[in-house]
Amino acid sequence: MPDDRSPIRVAAIADVHCYNELRGRLRYELESVNEQADVLILAGDLTLYGQPDEARILAEEVRGIRIPMIGVLGNHDFEQEQERVIVRILEEAGVVMLDGGATTLDIRGRRVGFAGVKGFCGGFGDHLVAPFGELPLKAFVRVGQQEAEKLDAALRRIRDDAVDYVVAIVHYAPIRETVIGESPELFPFLGNSSLCDPIDRHEADVCFHGHAHYGSPVGRTPGGIPVYNVARPLVRTYVVHRLEPSRAVTPVRS
Ligand SMILES: [Fe+2]
Numbered sequence: 001m002p003d004d005r006s007p008i009r010v011a012a013i014a015d016v017h018c019y020n021e022l023r024g025r026l027r028y029e030l031e032s033v034n035e036q037a038d039v040l041i042l043a044g045d046l047t048l049y050g051q052p053d054e055a056r057i058l059a060e061e062v063r064g065i066r067i068p069m070i071g072v073l074g075n076h077d078f079e080q081e082q083e084r085v086i087v088r089i090l091e092e093a094g095v096v097m098l099d100g101g102a103t104t105l106d107i108r109g110r111r112v113g114f115a116g117v118k119g120f121c122g123g124f125g126d127h128l129v130a131p132f133g134e135l136p137l138k139a140f141v142r143v144g145q146q147e148a149e150k151l152d153a154a155l156r157r158i159r160d161d162a163v164d165y166v167v168a169i170v171h172y173a174p175i176r177e178t179v180i181g182e183s184p185e186l187f188p189f190l191g192n193s194s195l196c197d198p199i200d201r202h203e204a205d206v207c208f209h210g211h212a213h214y215g216s217p218v219g220r221t222p223g224g225i226p227v228y229n230v231a232r233p234l235v236r237t238y239v240v241h242r243l244e245p246s247r248a249v250t251p252v253r254s
């Protein structure tokens, strides 16, 4: 039995893009997580084409997972406009699905808060798209801002709850560094640095995202918070990170 000071192990994977061909394979890839981690994060693009049947396959694949599971949707999960059905299927399978929400777990005497949101496109830093000109462009920018506001509110809620650790979960990348490897022309569609501001403001301990299948596995926010791109095509299987008692986060396996 681990003592109270043992690190909390957070496993994360994104972009499993579940469909029929992955039956049995995801189960095989994920089954060891029960021993390897205390919680499993599923950071969006859980289905290939946003079909409820694909979510049902994923629900079967995670049936043997006994540790808590927390997820957000990705853009693929919206393709058929069946995202609410997908959320319900996954919640019935035991996954806590977040969309601007927060949840807290007690793990060996320590409280870990999780805030999750899908996020959106828009680009990064000085090249973040501006709300200027045509109405459709302003609407596009507004969606990204709203996602950042949802994440801000969720992070504030768990910080107010006096947790020991804060974990941020998004699908789109909050920093440019973890999309490097993709074509630069795609960068504005891979993430939005507005997501990064609340992560820094509320001093999250770590952030996980996906979406950039050919990006880079690790980066940091301007405030120094570690950000991990856990897209399955990039990392191949779940990644486990340790939340150390000292609050330092050390990657142990990828
Ligand atoms: Fe994806």
Ligand SMILES: [Fe+2]
Pocket (backbone or CB within 6 Å): 045, 074, 075, 076, 171, 210, 211, 212
């Ligand atoms: Fe995606």
